[in-house]
Amino acid sequence: MTHCMADKTRLDGFADGTLPATERAAVTEHLTDCPECRREVAELRAMLAATRNLSREILPARDLWSGIEGRLGAPAARSIARWPGTHSRGLRVILAAAAALILMITGGMLTTWWQQRVEPAAFASDRAQYQEAAARLATDLAANPAGLSEATRRVLDRNLRIIDGAIREAEEALAEEPGNAALAGMVLARYEQRLELLRRATDAGRQES
Amino acid sequence: MSETVRQAQGGDHAAFLALYEAHVGRIYALCLRLAGSAAEAEEYTQDVFVRAWRRLDTFRGESAFGTWLHRLAVNEVMQARRAAARRSARVALPGDDDLLARVATTQPEPDRDLERAIAQLPEGARQIFLLYDLEGYSHEEIAHLTGVAEGTSKAQLHRARRLLREALDR
């Protein structure tokens, strides 16, 4: 195939309309004789048109506002004033309780997570165990807020709300289809995530104190 | 100048939230394509809005708020990319396509090949292509925003278009 000697950058300018008028005539004349360059101009125009048609809006996969709001005008997060002595003992107690609960529950739950089916009889009691464990952790955290900085508290609350919303939706679906073991599995997975988040936040509190 | 912008300038978080919701899609799309990574685009998007909040008082209504915000975003992202390149040699393994995963779930099918080809351009060429052919900035403006000479901008654009055509032809 013979390669046209035409200056490709001029073709570029011709295709997107930025070539000065004085040079356009020369290019037009060349195009009447050169199918290769004609094809190139056509392809380029098509590509530029397709580019201009690309979507200008893409939504992020997750909500970014909360990460922005926390940085609007507020001063750097300060650790909440700490209660000497009792606070750190209280936090140690919480951590020990959390660890014990996780061991007790996940010991049984671990097989459930990997399994495809959740037996209905076991489901109700498993869910109850999670709810109780999470409630206890949440209460302990609320009673001892000094362990968490304000920023961490906000992250925790934000993400708990997301998980709780998911739990609500999954539970509603399960209520309409109580026999659906896959749904039951998803509900339990959300509870496990909730518990895991509380444990990690408690750990973070220990790191911050 | 719209009432919402005025209120946001007065320190109203709720008004700024309204501005965020109106413009986040546009800004995120810009950050995603320029950065080539969904995780970084999220961070840039947040940085852009925080910066916009801090500089709101400099917006006088000479252009549309969206235009002003967009320019600020381009500035912010290009600066950040330059700083990141100076600061760390990030290990980038082949197949950096979380951008494509994000794009693939949100864009219509016919555009995906073009998006993929754009995402795989070398960073400098990609940025100039996006700024010129997608966002409509002039070479002079691009030179100003990226720190390259106008001539370099034109050469990079030509190179990007050529690489794209080759990729699409395959």
Next chain:
Amino acid sequence: MPLRANVVRSLALLALASNSTALAAQHAVREGRPAERDAVIRLSIPAGFLRVTAWERDSIDVRGRLDGLATSFLLGGSMSSLKGGVRTAAAGGAAGSADLDIHLPRDARVRIQSGAAEVEVTAAGGTVEVSGTSGRIRIAGLAEWITVETLDGNIELAAVAREGTVRSADGTVVVRGVLDALDASTVNGSLYVGMEGPIARVRLETVSSEIAFKGRLTREGRLNAETHGGDIELRLPPSTGASFHLVSYGPGIRNEMVAPAAVRAGPAKGEWSFTTGDGAATIDVRTFKGRVVLLPKAEE
């Protein structure tokens, strides 16, 4: 700098500060000590930027700047076990921040408490553990295992390791490289995983967003992915022999990878259970509101 001088300086700064608004004092840090090649090294920083890089020398080197009031960098320990940290002298006030560049022996076992700092680690062996509350964390290079945990921040791994464990809550997770096992979870954020080699165990979990996995499993490998609000996209070699269990309670599945005849719906609504090839691997993914998308990955 000897410990005593540091303490004296901190106290002096504290005295100044109590009479005036916070000084934007910046002091340079320059510390170094010999360390064994596989020393255990613990580092802590409350905020700022921390870059850690492995090098060929049997020593640790710390350079950078401390900002804010009355902070100092203390480095101590033995050649096999070292501890270095940014200290804030004033209790109950805002923590100081630092911009630090640290070099470590190549097989060091490093554990970082990163607070609100942004962290970048390039490893060449050893192990990496990072635990923070906020700020972006990036780990690259080679390690035995890598564990990263934060509450508010994106996490990126680009590494070759036996095991990777990644936890965020408010953050997107991106993992690239070659791993034998990966356990990654977040709450508000997506998971993007691209593996360059076969992986034996993958567990991916989020609540709000999507999961995209590209790679291949070992013959008896297991892949579990769980999300509530997002799609799950799996890009696997079409020759994958596995027992599939897909759950999409909402929109359903889109299959472009497996022969359509092999896909079976059921037993329950929103469930698809089927086997391909020798069925040796296990693929178990669940999403409540999203689709499950199976796409072919080109064979290597």
